[in-house]
Amino acid sequence: MKRIAILIATTGGPVLVDRITPEPAPQSMVCLRRQSDVLPISADYDDFVRAGSGVIMREFGPYEEGAFRLDVSGPIGTGQSWQLGVFAAHAIFKSETAVLSDLETADLIVWLTGTVDYDLNVADVDHMAQKVESSAFVLADYIAKGTPILFGAGLENAQFLADHRPPEGITVCPLNTTHDLLEILGLVANVPETVAEESERSSKSFILMAVLTLAALVALYLFLVKDHAEEEVLQVQTPLEINLTSDRGKNPIFFFGDYLNLMVEVSEAAWVQCFYAQADGKTFRIYPNDQVKEVTRFEPNRLHILSGGENSSFAIKLGPPEGREEVACYASLQNIDIDPARPPKDSVVDVLHFDLKP
Amino acid sequence: MTEIVISPDLKDAAQTEFGALDQQRDLMQARGGAGLALSRVYGYVEGGTDEVVAHALQSDLAVRRVYQNLLRRQALFHIPQAIAASSEEYPMRHCTGCRVRLQASRAQEDQVYLIIELADQRSDSPTRLNLFGVDEVFASVDLPAQRNGVIQTLLDKDSSQARLLADPKTEIILR
Numbered sequence: 249m250k251r252i253a254i255l256i257a258t259t260g261g262p263v264l265v266d267r268i269t270p271e272p273a274p275q276s277m278v279c280l281r282r283q284s285d286v287l288p289i290s291a292d293y294d295d296f297v298r299a300g301s302g303v304i305m306r307e308f309g310p311y312e313e314g315a316f317r318l319d320v321s322g323p324i325g326t327g328q329s330w331q332l333g334v335f336a337a338h339a340i341f342k343s344e345t346a347v348l349s350d351l352e353t354a355d356l357i358v359w360l361t362g363t364v365d366y367d368l369n370v371a372d373v374d375h376m377a378q379k380v381e382s383s384a385f386v387l388a389d390y391i392a393k394g395t396p397i398l399f400g401a402g403l404e405n406a407q408f409l410a411d412h413r414p415p416e417g418i419t420v421c422p423l424n425t426t427h428d429l430l431e432i433l434g435l436v437a438n439v440p441e442t443v444a445e446e447s448e449r450s451s452k453s454f455i456l457m458a459v460l461t462l463a464a465l466v467a468l469y470l471f472l473v474k475d476h477a478e479e480e481v482l483q484v485q486t487p488l489e490i491n492l493t494s495d496r497g498k499n500p501i502f503f504f505g506d507y508l509n510l511m512v513e514v515s516e517a518a519w520v521q522c523f524y525a526q527a528d529g530k531t532f533r534i535y536p537n538d539q540v541k542e543v544t545r546f547e548p549n550r551l552h553i554l555s556g557g558e559n560s561s562f563a564i565k566l567g568p569p570e571g572r573e574e575v576a577c578y579a580s581l582q583n584i585d586i587d588p589a590r591p592p593k594d595s596v597v598d599v600l601h602f603d604l605k606p
Numbered sequence: 607m608t609e610i611v612i613s614p615d616l617k618d619a620a621q622t623e624f625g626a627l628d629q630q631r632d633l634m635q636a637r638g639g640a641g642l643a644l645s646r647v648y649g650y651v652e653g654g655t656d657e658v659v660a661h662a663l664q665s666d667l668a669v670r671r672v673y674q675n676l677l678r679r680q681a682l683f684h685i686p687q688a689i690a691a692s693s694e695e696y697p698m699r700h701c702t703g704c705r706v707r708l709q710a711s712r713a714q715e716d717q718v719y720l721i722i723e724l725a726d727q728r729s730d731s732p733t734r735l736n737l738f739g740v741d742e743v744f745a746s747v748d749l750p751a752q753r754n755g756v757i758q759t760l761l762d763k764d765s766s767q768a769r770l771l772a773d774p775k776t777e778i779i780l781r
Contacts, residue, residue, distance in 0.1 A: 269713035274721060275758045284717050284760035291753055317713045 250356065251349035252340050252433065255386075256324060256333035257361035257379040261496035262386050263330075264321040265337040265348060270313035278318045289324050296331060296364075303335070303366060308342040323501055329373040332362035332400065335426050339435050346435060357390055357397045358433065359383060362405065362423065370423040372402035376409070382497025385509060391417040400429055489515040490579035492522075492598040500602045508564040510535075510554040510575060510600070517545045518579040522554065523588045524564075527571025527604065531588060534564060534575070546579070566604055575600045642669060651676045651781060653733045663744055670744050674736075677779045682732045687740075688774035697774050706735070706778055708771050711760070718768055720747065722757040722780070731757065732780035737770040739777075745770050 255262035266282065276294040278287040297316055299305040304316075318337070324330050336358060340346045351357060361379055363371045387397060397418045399409050406422035414420060423429050430436045494500050495509040502508065512520055522535035535554050536543045539562035546552050555563050578586045580595040591597060642662055647669065650659040662669040678684060683704040688697070696708035696718070703725040711717040724731060731752040737745045745766040749757050761768045770776045 267713065271712050271719070273709055273711075273719045273758060274723075274756045275753060277758070277760070279760065282714060284714075284762050286750070286760055291751075294753065313712075317711065319713065 250346040250434070251354050252346050253349045253351050253354035253357045254333050254337045254340065255351075255357060255359045255383070256320070256330045257359055257383060258322075258324055258330075259375050259378040259382055259497050260325070260500050261322060261382045262359060263324055263333075264351060265333060266319040266321055266350075267317075267348065268337060268341040269317045269319075270311050271315050271317045272313050273315045273317075276315040276318070278320060278324070280319075280323060281321060282319050287320070287324055288326070289330065292328065293318060293330075293334065296334065303364060303368060304338050307335075307368075308338050327373070328363045329361045331364040332370055332423070332426070332429070333358075333360040335364050336360055336400075336429060336433070339426075339430055339433070343435050346433070351386075351390060351395075354390075354395055356433075357387075357395055358400060359387070359397060360400045360429075362400070362402045364426055368426045370402045370425060370429070372404045376401070376405050378497055380409070380412075381493060382495070382500070385495030385511070387418075391415060398432065400432070487515070488518055488579055488581060488594075488596050490518070490520070490577055490596050490598045492575065492577040492600050494600060494602070496602075498600065500600075502566050502602055502604050504567050504570070504604070504606050506566050508555070508566055508575070510564075510577070512546065512552045512554060512577055512579075513550065514546050514548055514552075514579045516548045516581070518548075518581055519543075519583045520546050520552070520577055520579050521586045522575055522577040525574045525576070525588075526569060527573050528569050535577070537562060545583075568606070570604050570606050573602060573604050642666075644672070647673055648676060651680050653781065663746075667742060670742060674738055674744075674777075674779075677736055677781055681779045681781055682728075682730065683778075683780040685778040687777050690774070692774045696772055699771075699774070699778055704780065706771070706780075708761070708768060710763075716763050718761050718763050720757075720759050720761050720767075720771070722749070722752075724752060724755045724757070726755070734781055735767075736779040736781065737767060737776050738779070739770045739773060740775045743770065 254265040256265065275290070276297040277290040278293050279285060280287055294315070296302040297304040299309065305311070318334065337348060340348050349355070361373055361376070363373060365371065390397060394417070398421055399406070399414065399418055400421045400423050401409065403422045403424060406420050409420045410422075421429070421432050427436065491513045493511050495511070496502070510522065512522075514520065520535065521533060523531055524534045525531045576588055576597055576599045578588070578591055578595045578597045580586065580592060582592075582594070584592065586592065586595060642659065646656055646659055650656050651673065659669070659673075663673055683701050685699045685701045685704070685706065688699070696710075698705060698707040700706065705723045707721050707723075709719040709721055711719060720735070722732070722735070733749055735747040735749055737747075739745075743766070747759065747761070747767050750759055751757075771778075
């Protein structure tokens with residue numbers, strides 16, 4: 249049995265389809281982390297499943313039970329771009345040659361975004377750059393590990409991905425219909441498993457290379473900022489800029505117990521300080537801190553991971569109070585203490601807002 | 607000038623209504639300390655969100671009784687205590703136009719589906735399930751919108767809501 253992990257790309261980070269279970273209930277539901285939290289997309293998922301309005305029962309049914317419970321690893325907001333990933337997950341659930349997998353033990357990771365209409369056409373969706381950006385941190389681990397990764401999307405979305413030259417280990421697949429995807433995954437009878445097999449072969453040599461996680465992350469990052477980097481080469485001098493993001497993108501949602509992984513990029517060599525503002529109004533500095541071995545200037549145009557890096561053996565675990573919180577990172581050409589209430593004029597700032605929930 | 611006329615037909619109903627309101631005022635005033643305005647409890651009955659009322663319902667028996675009285679008269683569906691005991695783990699409860707049942711989840715043994723089936727696809731479908739157990743225990747569930755005459759959500763099997771729904775002596779009021 250081939251183990252395939254399905255990731256639904258969202259702007260808040262990739263969401264793993266954990267499990268599908270037929271249920272003796274009238275309506276299908278999407279649940280968060282096997283808990284009783286029902287996601288708001290459940291009504292749309294029920295329509296997508298139901299015979300008549302949807303395609304899942306029509307393509308993969310009949311099932312004894314009339315509904316499914318789909319468990320996912322993280323929240324999925326509004327929109328319909330989850331449909332392609334959910335369709336693939338149901339195809340695997342129905343298959344006798346493949347099973348849904350977690351990321352750790354997957355033979356193949358499939359990252360998907362797109363809508364699926366009643367005729368099984370795959371359509372393009374928005375926010376591609378954000379979705380890739382918010383997936384970088386998670387995928388980097390598995391690129392380094394050598395797990396083959398497949399990016400599947402509609403034709404224009406796939407072109408966008410291909411234009412940005414993804415790092416080795418990622419195969420971009422343009423999809424006209426869901427049949428294209430099933431062929432690629434080897435889930436259609438008598439169809440050679442072209443990409444999947446090729447990916448498996450390349451993964452073996454890739455493992456031997458034993459590429460470090462950080463290197464992969466940098467590669468992914470370069471993939472993301474390629475356009476910006478090309479622009480910068482043409483300019484003799486650039487003003488100081490700072491870009492702050494997280495492993496879950498620019499507008500993430502976190503829950504108590506989650507780890508906040510921040511990533512910073514500066515356009516010129518600069519000193520960076522970051523401050524965390526809690527929902528209750530308290531503000532404290534989170535970078536640098538006493539766990540940072542050596543405080544140095546950040547090199548320009550490369551991704552700096554603030555927590556968990558070689559130079560900074562700390563992690564930021566989120567806890568109460570709940571609410572809208574923010575992290576502000578300041579970059580300055582001078583090594584001075586920054587007061588976030590009155591930052592120096594020559595410093596620049598980028599702010600990451602996020603919701604923290606119990 | 608506003609003129610108030612009570613016809614003989616309405617007199618009995620009006621007296622009953624005034625009597626009930628008077629009883630509720632007495633109950634609210636008997637709480638002592640900071641009182642809770644009846645209008646706030648009424649607003650909560652109507653589906654409003656009010657953390658103070660929600661907290662008082664858990665901690666204050668007088669507020670709970672007033673709430674229950676108001677709910678009974680404003681209910682979209684009212685399923686009184688069942689007279690006969692049930693041997694089923696999750697007995698189906700029903701009244702005219704509405705069935706309420708729990709269904710064990712196959713995926714998660716520690717969770718159950720709450721399924722409310724409505725006979726008519728009405729525009730004013732219920733938004734809150736209120737459960738009044740024996741010994742005046744109270745719990746509620748905020749409901750998602752109905753779809754095709756069905757309201758469905760998940761409960762933890764050990765939750766107070768699931769325990770109350772498993773007991774046929776629980777009074778169920780949907781508003």
